[in-house]
Every structure is written in C-alpha cells, then in structure tokens.
Amino acid sequence: MGKYLVLGLGKSGLSTLKALQELSKDVVGTDKRSIDEIDFGNETKEDIARLKESIIKEDKVKEKIHEFDTIVKSPGISYENEIIEAGLSKKIQIIDEIELTYNYLKPYISCLIAITGTNGKTTTTTLIGEIIKSAGYFCHVVGNIGNPISSLISRVKKGDIVVCEVSSFQLEGIVNFKPDIALLLNIAPDHLDRHKTFENYINAKLRIFENQSEEDIKVINYDNENCKDISKKLSGTKLFFSTKESLDDGANVIKDKLVMKQKGNSIEVIKKDEIKIPGEHNIENILASICVAKTLDISPDTISSTIANFYGVEHRLEKVGEYKGVTFYNDSKATNIEASFTALEAVKSTGFKEPLVLILGGMDKGEDFDEFVQNLKQFNAKAIILGETKSRWIESMNKNNFEEYTSVDTLEEAVKNAFSLGKTVLFSPGCASWDMFSSYEERGRIFKGEVIKWGRD
Numbered sequence: 001m002g003k004y005l006v007l008g009l010g011k012s013g014l015s016t017l018k019a020l021q022e023l024s025k026d027v028v029g030t031d032k033r034s035i036d037e038i039d040f041g042n043e044t045k046e047d048i049a050r051l052k053e054s055i056i057k058e059d060k061v062k063e064k065i066h067e068f069d070t071i072v073k074s075p076g077i078s079y080e081n082e083i084i085e086a087g088l089s090k091k092i093q094i095i096d097e098i099e100l101t102y103n104y105l106k107p108y109i110s111c112l113i114a115i116t117g118t119n120g121k122t123t124t125t126t127l128i129g130e131i132i133k134s135a136g137y138f139c140h141v142v143g144n145i146g147n148p149i150s151s152l153i154s155r156v157k158k159g160d161i162v163v164c165e166v167s168s169f170q171l172e173g174i175v176n177f178k179p180d181i182a183l184l185l186n187i188a189p190d191h192l193d194r195h196k197t198f199e200n201y202i203n204a205k206l207r208i209f210e211n212q213s214e215e216d217i218k219v220i221n222y223d224n225e226n227c228k229d230i231s232k233k234l235s236g237t238k239l240f241f242s243t244k245e246s247l248d249d250g251a252n253v254i255k256d257k258l259v260m261k262q263k264g265n266s267i268e269v270i271k272k273d274e275i276k277i278p279g280e281h282n283i284e285n286i287l288a289s290i291c292v293a294k295t296l297d298i299s300p301d302t303i304s305s306t307i308a309n310f311y312g313v314e315h316r317l318e319k320v321g322e323y324k325g326v327t328f329y330n331d332s333k334a335t336n337i338e339a340s341f342t343a344l345e346a347v348k349s350t351g352f353k354e355p356l357v358l359i360l361g362g363m364d365k366g367e368d369f370d371e372f373v374q375n376l377k378q379f380n381a382k383a384i385i386l387g388e389t390k391s392r393w394i395e396s397m398n399k400n401n402f403e404e405y406t407s408v409d410t411l412e413e414a415v416k417n418a419f420s421l422g423k424t425v426l427f428s429p430g431c432a433s434w435d436m437f438s439s440y441e442e443r444g445r446i447f448k449g450e451v452i453k454w455g456r457d
Contacts, residue, residue, distance in 0.1 A: 184208065373402050
C-alpha cells in the first residue's frame, strides 16, 4: 500500500493529510513549524486531534526518510529542500497534491478544466465555475484559488465537473495529471526566485498540456507572444482567444462585442459595455471563459447573463469604496510586476480621479522593477513603498528619476499616508505577501480594514 509523507502543512498540505487519513492510508505529515504554530483553520476539534496524531517533527522525518514510498509536497516547497533531495536520492516518488488527487478523481469526474497563467487565473477560474453552475451542472471550483483540490477526495460524485486553478509550483509535481480542457491565459516573468530562469518558468507552465491527448482541448491567448510561440509547438485541438485578431475558431472582439466562432458560425455572446469588471485584461479572461463554456455546449444566453452579473473576485481590483473623498482599490492578488501594471491600466480605464497613489512592495521574487518605474510617470502617480523589497524599489526609483515616493514600515502607515496624498489609491503590491503576511488574502483583508478604520476617523 505504501507509506506517504505530506511535506508542508499549509492549507493544501493539511487537506492532503486529512484526505489520506480518510482513505486509511499509512501517512504522516511534517512542517518546519511546530504543531502549536500550524493554523488548522476551521477544522473540528476531532479532526484537529486526528491530524495532530499524524504530525511528526522534521528531524524525525530525516531519520525515517527511507520508510516512505511517496512524498506529497506543498507547492511552496522547492526541489532544493533537503528532505526532497534526500527523498530523490532514495528514489522516492515526489508528487504534488494535484497529482495525488487526480489519480483518485479520474474515475468519477466527467470533465477536468485546468487554468494556468501568470495573471488572471483566479478571475477566470471563478467565472468558468459560475457559468457552469448557471447551466445546471454540478461543479467544484478548486486548486490554487484557495480551496484545495484534495478536499474533493472524500466528496466527489460520479459525473461532477472540476474547475482547477493550477500554479507553476503545482505543475512541477505532476506525473499523470491530464485536464480535458487546459487554459494558458498568459505568460510573463514571475517566480524567478524559485524557477531561476524565465525559460524554466515557461517549461513549468507548459506541463499543463503534457499528458493531453489529441482530443483534449487547449485554450490559448493569441495576443500574448509567449503563448503564441508555445502554441506552435503543440498538437491537437487548439482554441484561441484574442482582443485584437479575428479568429476562425475561438473567441474574439468584433465592434465592441465578444464573439465566439466555431466551424464558420459566429455567435455574439455579450457587449463590452455590459461587463462589470474593469480592464482590458478582464476581456481576455472572459474570452477564455467563453471558449470553455462553448466547448461544453452551454447556451449563449446562459454565458451572457452570468458574465453580465459577475463582479469579479475579492483582492483582484476590488473596489473597497470612497472614504473622505478618496477611492480605494484592493488588488492584493497582484504578486508580480505584470499584474500591477495591468491593474494600473484597468484603473486608468475607469477614469480615475488624480492624483493616483500606488502602494507597492512585499517579498522579493527577483523581478526587475526599472521598466515598471519608468512607466509610472505616464500615470502621474505617487508611490508608497514597504516590505522586503523597499530598498530595491527606492534604488530603482532614484535610478529612474522618479521622485514621487514615500517609504513606510507598515501597511497601516501606508493607508494613513495615502489619504493625504491622492484621490485614488491602488493597493497593487507587485510582490508576494510572505514577508509580512501569511497570504495575499490576509494582506488584502488587513488593507481593507485599515481603509475603513482611517476612513471613519
């Protein structure tokens, strides 16, 4: 039967440990933190007690590494981790949660839809799930979106549809994982601290297509040059989406209407002015969702009405509100430079009040800030910077003669200062959250709390 080690006990790791316990597998879990430091979330007292019984210290794992047949690692743990390296030296199978879960779900689910890309994953994953549910299907929306896919192991039913957001980290650990429909939304430099090179990052993303058959669907962004180049190397059924080009098969924009073309037939889905979420990047996300919906033969009316009533997701260009004459947007999910620039463009399209204040900074992922800083000038923006990358931001701003910045030590200070500096405030950090917060969700919630607190004083 084999013995499992779950390495890393964050949200997905705990979910995996619990799922393997429910399957009566021989399993232990470990984390660099002590048991008292692990966040068990909303688990019951009984489940927490059961989970704790299976947790051992890392130094004990090192002694017993030869006993394990499979290590299921947390996506955040790299292959340079000493336990992973020890496991590889013993020829122990190293997989990720999505690979483990896929092998259990495969006999049950009618369709697996997987979404990856540098930006837009959560919005697109959520919207696809909403469209499928609106069409009357039973659908699970899981993965890197915050609801671990392993939570499905004990509750999946025959014929269910699974929509799964997957990251480059998760895709590193697949073997058989095979989506029926795989989406590649875009590719721009990200996670270079982990992947070391852009090429390695691209190759990790490409693994989403690795096991697909000729009949499986690949949905790809035709406007993104990296994606377009990649598509030329892929065989099988491909559907493209584009905001710029007229496509023979796929979704594109024609005279401010989002249109789906299939086998010569053109179907108008929705007008741009009926869409609630701002930004050209969200038009791309919606077009990708339309491709999936039409592949599932969902009616244009269902697709259109769902899109028209979709207001986006929390922490992604989320309008917090207007306080003391200042409008605040929470874009905490912007964990890379490309995402922050996209957010700036989206806020610009709303006709924002000047001056604009951008709050930046967080954990260093190895990205170059110079081009972003140079582009800030066109927005007549001011910046407030904080976090681990603060000194790097200051260096880049000084180098590029951008003088309109303030540095602070806390998010509370950033929000307090923002009230006096601008009329529109965009919290779009462009960096990961883990230097000061447990997640981008926690970072976003704290930001919103500070806005409300200082807005009411």
